[in-house]
Amino acid sequence: MSPEFFREVIDLIAGGDWERHTTQDGKNFYYVGANAFWQSLDSGRVLGQEIQVGGIVGEKPKARPRPQLEKHIRALVAGPQPNYLETVKARFVKAGLSVQRIEAACGQLLGDKGDAAVGALRELTDGEREGLAEYLEALLATEAPSVEAAEEYRGELEFACQKFYLWELAGKYKKLLRKLGRLSPLPFEDRQLEEATRCWLYGFCRAAIVLSASALEYNLKVVTDVRRVDSYRDLVAKAKEQGKLTGPYEAQAMQVFQKRNAVVHEANDPRSEEAEEVLLCARCVVKSLLGSG
Secondary structure (H helix, E strand, O other), X not given: OOHHHHHHHHHHHHXXXXXXXXXXXXOEEEEEOHHHHHHHHHOOEXXXXXXXXXXXXXXXXXXXXXXXXXXXXXXXXXXXXXXXXHHHHHHHHHOOOOHHHHHHHHHHHHOOOOHHHHHHHHHOOXXXXXXXXXXXXXXXXXXXXXXXXXXXXXXXHHHHHHHHHHHHHHHHHHHHHHHHOOOOOOOOOOHHHHHHHHHHHOOOHHHXXXXXXXXXXXXXXXXXXOOOOOOHHHHHHHHXXXXXXXXXXXXXXXXXXXXXXXXXXXXXXXXXXXHHHHHHHHHHHHHHHOOOO
């Protein structure tokens, strides 16, 4: 696959334009660019050939997990929960659907108003009826605990996890490549700096800062032959006294430790640029300490 094709596939995956299907013998296959496929299917033509629409087994899956399943998946890692109702409303507006009519029909249904609810449903367009189902799902996700969703949709949960995290990783792919281009190779191996760098590449800024400081602390203790110090400032002063930290490296080392303390003790939420600056300082100082500066 050429780089151009690979980037195109990544863009489609990141945009949620893919589906997984299962054959009768349990094997999986995937449509990347599924939207174009289904449009061709609807018109009775796929890849320029006439087909029988009834010959396709199954139905088109949703582009993303149900809101209750997404809520459960995010809760597994204590992740932030989006406003599911506002998300579906924004999609309705973009699709030209009436949010007010959908909300009114939902109110009639939940109010158990019998004929009034049936009448409200009849007044909806086909698109608005589909939107009503999405609205109810989002409402359940907003109000119901995620554990209930896990029980109710147990059969869908495994597939939803796969789809959600593939979408997340695909979305990070292009950002990762851009970040990677800003790094220079280091002439030594350091497992903590490697992990700190990977954390920054994948967007885990807090972890990147903490691991950068940990790598710097370890290497400072090695070159100064110090096993225990009362503070980072004392460690940096010791390294300076021994001539291990010269020029701008003292200030860079202190910057790394100060940012680390803000994350660990003050729950600071650093931006990617801030984590990058700390990581590059740590890499630069460690490179100097190991005699490669």
